[in-house]
Structures are given as structure tokens and as C-alpha cells.
Amino acid sequence: MEYAARRFAEGGYHPTSVADIVDGLQVGKGVFYWYFSSKEELLLEILRDGQLDLRRAQRDAIAGLDTPLARIEAGIRRSIEWLANNRQYVTLIQFAATEERFIPHLRRGSDVAVADLVKHVKDGIADGSLADGDPVVISHAILGVTNHLARTFVLQGGEDARTVADAAVDFCLGGLRGAPAAASVTA
Amino acid sequence: MEYAARRFAEGGYHPTSVADIVDGLQVGKGVFYWYFSSKEELLLEILRDGQLDLRRAQRDAIAGLDTPLARIEAGIRRSIEWLANNRQYVTLIQFAATEERFIPHLRRGSDVAVADLVKHVKDGIADGSLADGDPVVISHAILGVTNHLARTFVLQGGEDARTVADAAVDFCLGGLRGAPAAASVTA
DNA sequence: AACGTTCTTGACCGCTCGGTCAAGTTTTGC
């Protein structure tokens, strides 16, 4: 499955045939259809796995942190780190978003991720550490920054995940105007 | 071409066959290959067109504005508006980013967009209206917020482009901490 | 040893795809 994910990410889902995958793995085609009912099923399972793993990583990262801001920051950092270590998924998720039939399966995962984040944003607004605003919109804005910076600099530019995470956190906290980055994970 | 773009966006590039397109247009297949040398060429031309049009729209939007902040804000607003009116391109660009052979063509366009934005960010940092930081990273962060919010709320959620643009501008300017939105397009 | 189950093979099938082309129609320039 990891091999298939890599091939899909490198060559694209449609141009990569089932024959390519089984040949690369040096197995027969039958074994593929023994474990997966179709090529589409394989992609869905890869996506499900990835989303689950990312979520677990984030949950671990924020465990024990007790301010909303610290949780949000840790989540951002862990996301970027995870994306750097699981580059295939970025391309795969992006592809899946372009075909109607995969979107429902993507949404199920991303809705959960947004819901998690929204909770912390709400907490932050409630305790005054974040400015007022629609928590759902704010959460999506954070995801937008995080994913785009990770894609651009870590995956394409090959830069260090930590450096990029610093920039993402700074921007999310202070925006263009900039506010001194007071809160830290260690807070 | 607009028809083809719509079909590609709705059904995906690969699943949409040349036959689908020419049938929908009620022309023969020959006419397709008279105007385009291949299916791939068609996609590239659609992408080129879209990028050019977006850039033109942005250039028009910021004409006459004389502070960097006002220009950035106008650019963000115009982007979201344009994406709302050209939904097909969002999906198409997203798809093109998932296949190696299209990436160089995408980069050519997006590099230009980033360069434009970087210029204004640099100006803003120089005159003190923006916090210090790597202009390239900041520009990408802005693009990340803008594109993600547009995708999520305008294209998927069907919300009003203006409302979403307001949120995007607020977040970019103030971040999570929030700063009063002082600068406006009319400045 | 003998049997049923699990797992593996790769030739094969029906189908659809991107792309071609001989043939025909319309438009243009003179």
C-alpha cells in the first residue's frame, strides 16, 4: 500500500495502472484483487489510513497542553512535520479533491480535523486569547496557511519542516501586521 | 474551451474523454484535433488562459491604489471574486498540480503571481506597515489563506464571495490575535 | 497421506481511450 501510494503520487492516479503496481511489487495481478476489490478501493483505503494517522499524530502532539493557543500551535507544527514525512498523501488528497466520487470520503476525514481545531479556536475566543470571529472560518484559514506553506516549501522547496512551521505559526498568530510571538508551546 | 474546462472540472481530466467533449459540443472529433494537437495541449491552454485572466483581473483591481496594504487587500478580494466566477479553474489547477508533467506549466503562472505579491509585501515591510519577515513566505501564506477559504466557502459552501473576502482579509492582516482592520481598499 | 482453505499466478477478455485519416463541405482570393 505504501508502494502504491508512492506510485500514485509520482505518476498520478489514472496514469498509474494496476499492472504497474503489481509489477513493481513483483507479484501477480490476482493477489491485488484478493486484497482489494478494485483500484478505487485501494485509493480510498490509502486515504483513510493517512487521515487516521495524521489525526493520531496531532492528538499526541497536543496531549498535555492546556492553553488553546499552545494546542493550536502544536497542531500546526505536528501537521507540517507529518506532511513532510508523508509527502505522498499531499498529492493524493489534492487529486482526490478533483474527482466528485472521492470528495465525500475526503470530507469525512477533513470535517473531523476541522472540528478538532474549531474546538480550540472557540476556547481561545472564550478565554480572550484569540480575537473574536467565526471559529469555523478561522480554522479553515489556519489549515490553508499550514497546508499551502507545507506544500510550497517543505514538499516542493525542500526546506526544513521546523523553519516552515515557525513561519506558519507566526503568520497565523500575528498576520501581516505582526504581533510579538508571545505564546509558545512551552507556555 | 470553456465547455471542456467545465467538463474536466466536473468529471475529472482523465475520465472525461475527447469523445465526451466533442459529442457535448456536437462536432466531429476531427475539429478537435484541428484546433488542438492533443488532449494535453487543451488542458495546458485552458490553464494558460485562466492564469492570464486572473492576473489581468488583479492588475486592474490594484491600479490606482497607492499603499502596499491597500494593494494586497484589493488583490485578495479580487482573487476570491475571480475564483467564484471561474470555479472550473480551481479544480483544474488542483488536478494539474498532481501530475508531474503539468507542474512546470503551473509554476510559470504561479511564480508570476507570487512575484507580484512579493513586491507589495516588500514595500509594506519597507514602509513599516507590515511586520518584518521573509516576503516570499508571507506571500505564500496569504495565497494559502485566500485559496483555501475560497475553495471551502465559496466553491463548496456556496457562500457569498464578499463575506469570505472580508474574513480572508481580516485573518491576513491580524492573524489569530486580531488587530483592528484599519486599512481599507478606499484608503 | 489426504483434504479443504488460503493465497498466488499470469494469460486473457471486453471495452474504451487518444489519436488518425480519407473523404467531403464551406470559405476565400482572384
Add this chain to the structure above:
DNA sequence: GCAAAACTTGACCGAGCGGTCAAGAACGTT
């Protein structure tokens, strides 16, 4: 009025696809 150029048609082609399946290997149970 006519020939050359621009355009249009759709049947057709070879290739490659996702998926099937008859055949058998490996393995556990008795």
C-alpha cells in the same frame, strides 16, 4: 466561376486499461 485553402466529419485503429478466472502452490488440520 473556380481552384486552393480552411475546415469538418465519423468510422476506424492499435494500445492499454481494469478486472476475471482456471489452474495450481503452500499450508494447517486431522
